[in-house]
Amino acid sequence: MPTINPFPDRYRSIKSSVTDSSPMVIDTQANPQDIHEAALQRIRASSNLLETLHCQCFKNCDVQDIPHITHALYLLTQDGCDLLQVAQQQMLCWKAPA
Structure with missing residues (x-):
């Protein structure tokens, strides 16, 4: 079944990337279920x-752990949201013709 790709480029960079070269990307033509x-x-x-x-009790927590934890949460959540956005767009385009 032919699909229409709603993204102008096949590879979409994730928002959590901190470099100009975008080494981590989403293949917008991958199976939406896999995405x-x-x-x-x-x-x-x-x-x-x-x-x-x-x-957890944070009485013995090192204050330096907080940025590490929030950074990990940010990366996981942002990447997940970026992937969901692509999957949603792809699923809309993969609907069977009426």
């Missing part, structure tokens, strides 16, 4: 980390 699963994997990992932190 969706990759998104869910990252969002689940982020959610699991937040759940673990919610249950």
